[in-house]
Amino acid sequence: MLTLTIDRSLEDPVYQQVADQLRRLVASGALSPGTALPSVRQLAGDLGVNLNTIARAYRLLENEGFLLIHDRAGVTVAAPAEEIEYSARARLLDEMRATLARLRQAGMTPDDLMTIVQIEVLAIDGGGKENEDE
Amino acid sequence: MSEAVVVNLFLTVRVLLVGGILIALPSIMRKGLLFGAYVGETLADQDAARQVRESWYIGCVILMLLSLLVGYGISLAGQPVTGNFTGTAVLLSGGLVLYLRTYSKARRLVPPAAADQAKKAAAPLVSSESKGAGLAKFALGICLLASLATYAYAVGSYQDMLASVPAYARTSFYKMILLPSANLALSPFLALLALLTANAKRSLRGGSGGGSFEAQDAFRTTYAKLFSWTALLTCAFTSYFSVRIIRVGPSQVRTLALEILLSAGFIVVFLGFNLFRIMKGYGQGGALLEAGSAEAPLTNGIADNARWIWGLFYVDWDDPSIMVESRFGIGYTLNYGNPTAILIVAGFLVLSLALTAVAVIGTLATGG
Numbered sequence A: 001m002l003t004l005t006i007d008r009s010l011e012d013p014v015y016q017q018v019a020d021q022l023r024r025l026v027a028s029g030a031l032s033p034g035t036a037l038p039s040v041r042q043l044a045g046d047l048g049v050n051l052n053t054i055a056r057a058y059r060l061l062e063n064e065g066f067l068l069i070h071d072r073a074g075v076t077v078a079a080p081a082e083e084i085e086y087s088a089r090a091r092l093l094d095e096m097r098a099t100l101a102r103l104r105q106a107g108m109t110p111d112d113l114m115t116i117v118q119i120e121v122l123a124i125d126g127g128g129k130e131n132e133d134e
Numbered sequence B: 001m002s003e004a005v006v007v008n009l010f011l012t013v014r015v016l017l018v019g020g021i022l023i024a025l026p027s028i029m030r031k032g033l034l035f036g037a038y039v040g041e042t043l044a045d046q047d048a049a050r051q052v053r054e055s056w057y058i059g060c061v062i063l064m065l066l067s068l069l070v071g072y073g074i075s076l077a078g079q080p081v082t083g084n085f086t087g088t089a090v091l092l093s094g095g096l097v098l099y100l101r102t103y104s105k106a107r108r109l110v111p112p113a114a115a116d117q118a119k120k121a122a123a124p125l126v127s128s129e130s131k132g133a134g135l136a137k138f139a140l141g142i143c144l145l146a147s148l149a150t151y152a153y154a155v156g157s158y159q160d161m162l163a164s165v166p167a168y169a170r171t172s173f174y175k176m177i178l179l180p181s182a183n184l185a186l187s188p189f190l191a192l193l194a195l196l197t198a199n200a201k202r203s204l205r206g207g208s209g210g211g212s213f214e215a216q217d218a219f220r221t222t223y224a225k226l227f228s229w230t231a232l233l234t235c236a237f238t239s240y241f242s243v244r245i246i247r248v249g250p251s252q253v254r255t256l257a258l259e260i261l262l263s264a265g266f267i268v269v270f271l272g273f274n275l276f277r278i279m280k281g282y283g284q285g286g287a288l289l290e291a292g293s294a295e296a297p298l299t300n301g302i303a304d305n306a307r308w309i310w311g312l313f314y315v316d317w318d319d320p321s322i323m324v325e326s327r328f329g330i331g332y333t334l335n336y337g338n339p340t341a342i343l344i345v346a347g348f349l350v351l352s353l354a355l356t357a358v359a360v361i362g363t364l365a366t367g368g
Helices: A014-028 A040-047 A051-063 A086-105 A110-133 B003-028 B047-076 B080-109 B113-118 B133-164 B173-198 B211-248 B250-281 B284-289 B291-295 B339-365
Strands: A003-007 A067-069 A075-077 B120-124 B323-325 B332-334
Touching: A003 A014, A003 A040, A014 A040, A014 A051, A014 A110, A040 A051, A040 B120, A051 A067, A086 A110, B003 B047, B003 B080, B003 B284, B047 B080, B113 B120, B133 B173, B133 B211, B173 B211, B173 B339, B211 B250, B211 B284, B211 B291, B332 B339
Parallel strands: none
Antiparallel strands: A003 B120, A067 A075, B323 B332
């Protein structure tokens, strides 16, 4: 069973922790497209956090294309887009460049960066394939 | 048998039952909790925690003996009924004092690491509705319909009585609606509790996979179903006797006393037996089903000592949960930081006061 965990002692805000974990689970295929997620009230209740915290995480992921929020059917995982828009591609590439630059500045070598990128891409691809096998 | 013997027998049974439950409670607690305080899973098995539990057992036995002594003593002095009440009062008030004393001992054992654990929470990513919610909704609907119908029948019968019965033989309106009012307040309230329980907060153990979640869900479902059935039974009996009393006339209610007593006894036995079954089979919050996952730390508010007053009252203004698992005892408690929960308590108090007023006015209006 998949669980989501938060830790209030961390610097990251709770909505960010929730969004990060869901993003990873969707990207790895652990949460496949169409999977229904708990309602805002249910998840907020289980985690003991404000309703707005979960609503904010869900809205963020909806804007990023990870989730679909329906009026009555609740929240489901969105399928990856078949084609990327030019503006979205440019924005995400900028974000990636910025992240890579920060990692390089933090002391990682280009080889280390290459290895990490390969591992992450494999994790996304492998997770998706495993999920298809199930 | 004399009155004193019967009364003392009742007192003895009550003391053994309540005392026995108090003694059994520590063995069904979720691991890591100690008398309303979260001390962590490791410490809960150590000598210090064991000593706190032992002093609780000794305290319970002393309390039971004291209640019996006080009850029997007053009874021997010629006041068996007063002795019965006093013995029970000693047991209940002493139980509360003993709990608070033990809670304060447990709080002193809480390690600093428990505060870090309190900041963590885990939730299952499952969207399915609770399995007990369907029956609870059905029970709530039936209880509302049946109790409203009974109330309407009582009011209608009063109007008919005014037209057909001479004034000197009439009973008061308040006496006529007392039991239907109790039905309207009690059975939907029990069904509402069942529905809230079915959707109560799930306090998982961090990183434990599915074991803790499944145990929690099984306990929550069974508990909600028990309250749904209790609500339906209460509604059925109360509706039935409301109609019977109106038909024989409220002044003749004594003729139904045995039937009413047996029915009430049946509900109490049904509830008591099933609570015992849940205690033995599931433990509090499914503690006895958690097996290997019980070693992982608790999360989700239940581990946060700061959110619990005396380990009994959960108050968290941010948490949207209405019901949460009790830290001590069996079942669930309200989140007193949630406006809906406060509204429920206020509603229950208002209904209880209104019912008392109906009973008092009914007694005064007919001269007792």
